[in-house]
Each structure stands twice: as structure tokens, then as C-alpha cells.
Amino acid sequence: MINIDVLVIGGGMAGSAAAKAARDYGVSVALADPGDLGGT
Numbered sequence: 498m499i500n501i502d503v504l505v506i507g508g509g510m511a512g513s514a515a516a517k518a519a520r521d522y523g524v525s526v527a528l529a530d531p532g533d534l535g536g537t
Contacts, residue, residue: 501527508534 503519505512508530516528528534 499527501525503527504529506530508532510535 502524503516503526505516505519505526505528508528512528512530513534516526519526
């Protein structure tokens with residue numbers, strides 16, 4: 498079983514920023530997106 502503190506759904510600009518911010522706090526983060534990462 499994988500231990501994840503934060504799961505971010507969506508890899509757009511907001512999702513990527515949320516994942517990075519959570520990681521900066523030292524928690525383990527997973528980001529789920531079916532497409533390419535990044536926004537428009």
C-alpha cells in the first residue's frame with residue numbers, strides 16, 4: 498500500500514501549484530491527471 502498525504506486531482510496550473518506547495522511543506526504528494534501536465 499502506498500502512503501500519500503495529499504492527492505491532487507488535475508495537473509493544470511492550479512493543480513501543479515497545489516502539489517508543489519504541499520511538497521514544500523514536506524508531505525508526500527501524488528498528482529493524478531489523464532492528460533499532459535501544465536495549463537493553457
